Each structure stands twice: as C-alpha cells, then as structure tokens.
Amino acid sequence: xxxxxxxxxxxxxxxxxxxxxxxxxxxxxxxxxxxxxxxxxxxxxxxxxxxxxxxxxxxxxxxxxxxxxxxxxxxxxxxxxxxxxxxxxxxxxxxxxxxxxxxxxxxxxxxxxxxxxxxxxxxxxxxxxxxxxxxxxxxxxxxxxxxxxxxxxxxxxxxxxxxxxxxxxxxxxxxxxxxxxxxxxxxxxxxxxxxxxxxxxxxxxxxxxxxxxxxxxxxxxxxxxxxxxxxxxxxxxxxxxxxxxxxxxxxxxxxxxxxxxxxxxxxxxxxxxxxxxxxxxxxxxxxxxxxxxxxxxxxxxxxxxxxxxxxxxxxxxxxxxxxxxxxxxxxxxxx
Numbered sequence: 001x002x003x004x005x006x007x008x009x010x011x012x013x014x015x016x017x018x019x020x021x022x023x024x025x026x027x028x029x030x031x032x033x034x035x036x037x038x039x040x041x042x043x044x045x046x047x048x049x050x051x052x053x054x055x056x057x058x059x060x061x062x063x064x065x066x067x068x069x070x071x072x073x074x075x076x077x078x079x080x081x082x083x084x085x086x087x088x089x090x091x092x093x094x095x096x097x098x099x100x101x102x103x104x105x106x107x108x109x110x111x112x113x114x115x116x117x118x119x120x121x122x123x124x125x126x127x128x129x130x131x132x133x134x135x136x137x138x139x140x141x142x143x144x145x146x147x148x149x150x151x152x153x154x155x156x157x158x159x160x161x162x163x164x165x166x167x168x169x170x171x172x173x174x175x176x177x178x179x180x181x182x183x184x185x186x187x188x189x190x191x192x193x194x195x196x197x198x199x200x201x202x203x204x205x206x207x208x209x210x211x212x213x214x215x216x217x218x219x220x221x222x223x224x225x226x227x228x229x230x231x232x233x234x235x236x237x238x239x240x241x242x243x244x245x246x247x248x249x250x251x252x253x254x255x256x257x258x259x260x261x262x263x264x265x266x267x268x269x270x271x272x273x274x275x276x277x278x279x280x281x282x283x284x285x286x287x288x289x290x291x292x293x294x295x296x297x298x299x300x301x302x303x304x305x306x307x308x309x310x311x312x313x314x315x316x317x318x319x320x321x322x323x324x325x326x327x328x329x330x331x332x333x334x335x
Contacts, residue, residue, distance in 0.1 A: 003028060004035035007135050015108070015135055022127045023112055033127055036134035041279070043076075043133040044266060047158030049144045049183075054166040055190040058249040060143050066255050067139050068106055076132035076140045078125060079111045108137065126157055126286050156285045159278055160265050162258075164188045165204065167196035184242045186261050192246035192254065204244055240268050303329055 003021065006014030021029030046063070048056050060077060067073040110128065125142065132140050142158060163184035168191075187204050189197060243261050247254035269275035311329060314320040 002032065002035065004032040004134075007032070007036065007131065008039060010136070012105070012108075015131070018131055019110055019128055022131055023124045025124065029127075033130060036131060039134040040130050041133065043129075043137055043140045044160070045129060045158045046139060046141045046262065047144065047161040048141060048164060049161065050164030050188075051166075054164040055249050056143055056164050059162075059164060059188065059190055059247060060141050062247075062249045062252055062255045063141060063259065064107055064139075065252075066259050068104060070259075072106075073138035074106045074136060075108075076135075076137040077107070077109045077143065078128055078132070078140065079109065079143045080125060080145055108132065126289075129157065156282055159269060159275065160262055161185045162188050162262075164190050165200055166191040167194045167200045185240065185265050186258070187242050187244045188247055188258060189244060190247050190249055193248045193251075197246065201244055201246070208242060208244075240265065240272075240274075299329070 001009075003014055003018040007018055018029065018032055022033065023029075048060055048063075050056055057079070060079075064075045064077060067075050112125065112128065129140055129142065161183050163186075165187065166189065187208075189201055189204070191197075243264075245254060245258045245261050247258055249255070266275075269278065308329070311320070311325045315322055315325055
C-alpha cells in the first residue's frame with residue numbers, strides 16, 4: 001500500500017512518515033503529493049502570527065482544545081520553529097507548551113524547522129498542509145515564527161489570519177511597523193489581563209482606521225462601535241473589517257468569542273466569494289514558487305558550476321553587472 005492510500009485510510013504512522021518525506025522533499029513525498037492533491041481543498045486553514053512573546057502557542061493550544069471538545073473537529077497544527085543555528089533542527093518548544101492535547105487522536109501536532117527560509121514559513125509548509133488536508137483534518141492551524149515583516153507569507157497560505165499582540169511589549173505600533181497588521185483578518189490582544197491592554201487596543205483601532213478607510217470607529221455610550229462603509233470597488237461584496245478580540249489564553253478566557261469571530265470570517269469569505277479568490281491566489285503563489293524552484297534546478301543542471309563561479313567573480317570585480325550576467329547565463333552565450 002502506498003503512503004497516500006494509507007494516509008487516506010487514516011493510518012497515523014503512515015501520516016507521520018509521509019510528513020517527514022514531504023519536509024525533506026524526498027521522491028516518495030513528491031509522488032504522494034500528486035496522488036493526494038485531488039483530495040484537498042476541504043480544510044479551513046488558520047494562520048497565527050505575531051511578535052515573539054505574545055503567547056501564540058498557548059493561544060493555538062486553546063483554539064485546538066475548543067475545536068476538539070466543542071465542535072468535535074479534527075485539528076492539525078503546523079508549528080514552524082526557528083532552526084537551531086548549530087544543528088539545523090527545530091526548537092520544539094511548541095510541543096512542550098501543548099501538553100493539554102497529548103493523547104488525543106483527533107489532534108496532530110507537527111513542528112518543523114524554517115531551515116533559514118524567509119517568510120517565517122518553511123518552503124515545505126504548504127505541502128505539509130496539503131497532506132493534513134487530504135488526511136481529513138477539518139482545521140489546520142499554521143503557527144509561524146513571529147519574525148516580523150516576512151510573516152506576510154502566512155496570509156498567502158491561510159484562509160483566516162490571526163495577528164496576535166500583547167500589552168507591555170514596548171512599542172504599541174510594532175505590528176504596523178512590522179508590516180503584518182495589513183494581513184490580519186482578526187486582531188487578537190492576548191495576555192489581556194496585563195496592564196496597558198487599553199492602550200494596545202486603542203493603538204490597534206487607530207491603525208485600523210488608517211489601514212481600512214472604510215471603517216469608521218466612534219464611541220457610543222462609552223463603548224467602541226465600528227461601522228463599515230459600503231465597498232467602493234464592488235457593491236456586491238461586503239467589506240470585512242478586522243475585529244479586535246481580547247484573550248487570556250493561559251486561562252482560556254476569550255477563546256469562545258475568538259472562535260465566533262473566526263466563524264463570522266468564514267461566513268464572510270463564503271458569502272462574498274472571497275474564499276474562492278483566496279484559494280486561487282494561494283494555489284497561484286504555490287505554482288509560481290514551484291516554477292521558480294524548477295527553473296533554478298534546471299539552470300544548475302545546464303550551466304557548469306565553474307562557469308557560474310567565473311561569472312560571479314566578474315560581478316564581484318565589478319567587470320559586469322548582475323543583470324548582464326543573468327542575460328548571458330540564461331542565453332547560454334558563455335565563453
């Protein structure tokens with residue numbers, strides 16, 4: 001029996017082995033991805049990103065517990081860890097923090113190393129998500145490193161992106177400076193029992209007004225209310241304004257409200273047609289990435305390493321610009 005058939009039959013050991021094959025880009029893994037692809041496209045992908053120290057792992061832990069105990073959904077968690085600079089392996093801190101999920105066969109946690117790849121997501125993350133999708137997991141949560149600007153990549157992979165902030169981490173506008181506020185579908189202020197939560201929430205609301213001019217936030221009887229103006233681009237589509245949810249993940253507070261916000265976002269994606277739009281964009285990005293990878297691989301095969309190094313040396317000596325070198329290398333006019 002092939003890996004793919006075993007995974008479709010619910011074999012957990014086969015799933016573990018296949019994930020390793022996929023992460024290491026082995027031939028068996030690539031073959032299985034081709035066989036499994038027709039069975040994908042059913043799972044809800046939730047990205048969780050934000051600055052280090054905001055409590056992303058404990059929040060993911062609580063979300064998984066809720067989906068298992070309340071909605072009886074199968075949950076997969078892909079925790080993308082920073083690679084160790086010494087061994088290249090992942091720092092598996094996430095598994096330590098997710099002990100509450102131990103022993104539950106309806107939950108599968110996979111930690112993987114970024115291996116130096118940019119974007120906070122290892123290149124094989126999308127493939128691993130496909131395996132979980134085909135294996136029948138209803139919700140797949142992708143928790144990223146929290147490295148800053150490059151976290152934008154998670155938005156291309158997920159249907160719903162949570163950007164997690166926390167009070168007392170210094171600069172309240174760190175999120176906007178890191179460039180990740182724009183990708184948020186839901187803003188989560190975790191550790192909301194800490195001092196300064198009101199200032200953090202106020203800063204996020206101010207930034208929402210800048211990022212989403214369609215949103216007008218005003219005070220009514222002491223509480224914030226948000227009104228979304230009709231979208232100018234298309235009257236048939238509703239405008240989604242990211243809500244701000246407070247949570248205290250270590251105590252499980254605010255988790256129900258957060259899952260309700262996630263459910264509202266899913267309903268919005270479905271009603272507006274944005275689900276299909278995001279799915280198309282996600283697959284387009286994946287296709288482009290694979291094309292680039294294949295082109296580079298072919299280039300390396302076709303161009304001798306010595307000729308490549310000679311060209312690089314000319315660039316270093318400023319005898320040739322990188323642009324000129326690319327044209328010569330790609331056209332094959334090498335001396």
